[in-house]
Amino acid sequence: MRRKIVAGNWKMNGSKDLSEKLVGSIRSEAGTLDKGVEVVIIPPAIYIGDVLVQAENALSVGVQNVGRWQSGAYTGEISAGMARDAGCRYVLVGHSERRQIFGETDELVAEKVSLVVSSGLTAIVCVGETLEERESGQAEAVVAAQVRAGLASVPAGKWHDIVVAYEPVWAIGTGKTATSDDAQAMHAAVRKVLKDMGAPSESISLLYGGSVKADNAAALFSEPDIDGGLIGGASLVAKEFMCICRSFPVGAEN
Numbered sequence: 001m002r003r004k005i006v007a008g009n010w011k012m013n014g015s016k017d018l019s020e021k022l023v024g025s026i027r028s029e030a031g032t033l034d035k036g037v038e039v040v041i042i043p044p045a046i047y048i049g050d051v052l053v054q055a056e057n058a059l060s061v062g063v064q065n066v067g068r069w070q071s072g073a074y075t076g077e078i079s080a081g082m083a084r085d086a087g088c089r090y091v092l093v094g095h096s097e098r099r100q101i102f103g104e105t106d107e108l109v110a111e112k113v114s115l116v117v118s119s120g121l122t123a124i125v126c127v128g129e130t131l132e133e134r135e136s137g138q139a140e141a142v143v144a145a146q147v148r149a150g151l152a153s154v155p156a157g158k159w160h161d162i163v164v165a166y167e168p169v170w171a172i173g174t175g176k177t178a179t180s181d182d183a184q185a186m187h188a189a190v191r192k193v194l195k196d197m198g199a200p201s202e203s204i205s206l207l208y209g210g211s212v213k214a215d216n217a218a219a220l221f222s223e224p225d226i227d228g229g230l231i232g233g234a235s236l237v238a239k240e241f242m243c244i245c246r247s248f249p250v251g252a253e254n
């Protein structure tokens with residue numbers, strides 16, 4: 001059975017105060033969630049310590065990005081090894097904001113994925129098409145190419161440390177979500193690409209991201225190839241986020 005995951009990507013939002021209150025509130029309810037659901041908090045790196053204290057091992061913690069080196073004279077960077085040392089379990093790699101604003105390429109994504117899994121962490125590898133690519137009928141080809149290139153260097157035996165998040169760029173922060181049918185179709189296509197790459201595709205969790213809210217999560221999470229969500233804005237509001245965490249169909253087995 002695949003891991004069900006709800007990950008909250010705070011992006012460059014939050015504060016010390018929010019790290020304490022929001023995470024404290026999520027942690028206090030974590031015990032009431034379905035046993036198979038893993039909650040991951042991904043704050044700005046500077047708040048990782050505060051979030052870990054509040055998470056009390058009931059929640060997992062991740063970082064939004066790591067550098068392409070393990071240590072050295074790279075002012076401003078943090079490494080996958082440091083993220084692990086600090087107590088993180090997850091690293092987001094290749095978020096569309098990193099690709100679009102910071103010019104990250106598929107090649108760099110592949111390098112980082114390899115560093116992350118070699119450091120004993122799980123990489124949440126983000127892929128997704130732009131509106132233009134969707135409207136011109138290229139969505140599936142674009143996403144398939146991102147999956148193939150981004151995961152080209154996963155060492156043998158490390159596939160269990162890979163999670164793929166499909167986040168259509170046009171759905172991020174816009175209030176527009178892919179329909180659950182469209183999202184399911186893309187997740188099935190991603191799973192097929194993984195299978196063709198020789199990965200254990202049936203055991204890799206695939207998350208949907210892009211304007212997931214309390215009122216659309218249940219429809220998305222009931223699709224057979226959607227194993228959870230990568231949540232932006234709604235992860236900053238405890239009630240909304242917990243409602244999303246409770247949106248898996250009861251007793252469903254993938």
Ligand code: 13P
Pocket residue numbers: 009095167171172173174175209210211212230231232233234
């Ligand atoms: P929103 O949920 O705010 O659309 O953000 C999605 C996202 O980019 C998560 O990584």
